[in-house]
Amino acid sequence: MNDVSHRESFAFSARVLGALFYFAPDSEQTAPLVSALTAGDWVQDWPLPEESLLPVATAFKAPSDEALKDAWQRLFIGPYALPAPPWGSVWLDRESVLFGDSTLALRQWMRENNIAFEMQQNEPEDHFGTLLMLAAWLAENGRDTERDQLLAWHLLPWSTRFLTVFVENAAHPFYAALGKLAQLTLADWQSTLLIPIAEKTLYR
Numbered sequence: 001m002n003d004v005s006h007r008e009s010f011a012f013s014a015r016v017l018g019a020l021f022y023f024a025p026d027s028e029q030t031a032p033l034v035s036a037l038t039a040g041d042w043v044q045d046w047p048l049p050e051e052s053l054l055p056v057a058t059a060f061k062a063p064s065d066e067a068l069k070d071a072w073q074r075l076f077i078g079p080y081a082l083p084a085p086p087w088g089s090v091w092l093d094r095e096s097v098l099f100g101d102s103t104l105a106l107r108q109w110m111r112e113n114n115i116a117f118e119m120q121q122n123e124p125e126d127h128f129g130t131l132l133m134l135a136a137w138l139a140e141n142g143r144d145t146e147r148d149q150l151l152a153w154h155l156l157p158w159s160t161r162f163l164t165v166f167v168e169n170a171a172h173p174f175y176a177a178l179g180k181l182a183q184l185t186l187a188d189w190q191s192t193l194l195i196p197i198a199e200k201t202l203y204r
Helices: 004-022 031-039 050-060 068-077 088-092 101-112 128-140 144-169 173-192
Strands: none
Touching (some): 004 031, 031 050, 068 173, 088 144, 128 144, 144 173
8 A cells, every 4th residue: 555546546535435424415525525426427436346336336326215414414413322423432432432542542643643633623533534534634645654553553443343333224325335335445445454453342
């Protein structure tokens, strides 16, 4: 994952996935992405084999009785309990709390590596979408070592479980497809990582 083309394709896919998991589907950041995914004209640009993406592309186009923004509200905001909370500490902390020990470890790692990341509001830095966008930024700035550490130590130890639960409970074809696209993409990243994934206990 060290040559320029790999770095660019990684940053592209990480930024797109990060935005779609973090921002509302009608926001300026993601509305064009939603349009592209539902139109189906994105498969040739995604850095994975086209045959593996075709079922996902079909799923993105499937109709739903639930409005996309309503699905996003249900999956990421509430008011009811989120079926798959997108914060790492919920999965890694024994009490399943926000701002848990894993969040503090992430903050410490960011300080040690001089990484300043401004959050939109007062929320933990270990949001799945935020970590993907941070990984994209690290790749864009040629910081491959920190990008790999972020993935191996702070994202991949819990993201597989999170995405499994997310896909199972998405209950909307667009977000189920988004979860599957993230599963395929992160599995591809993991297969090319040069450092081992940290083994951490999951509590959900």
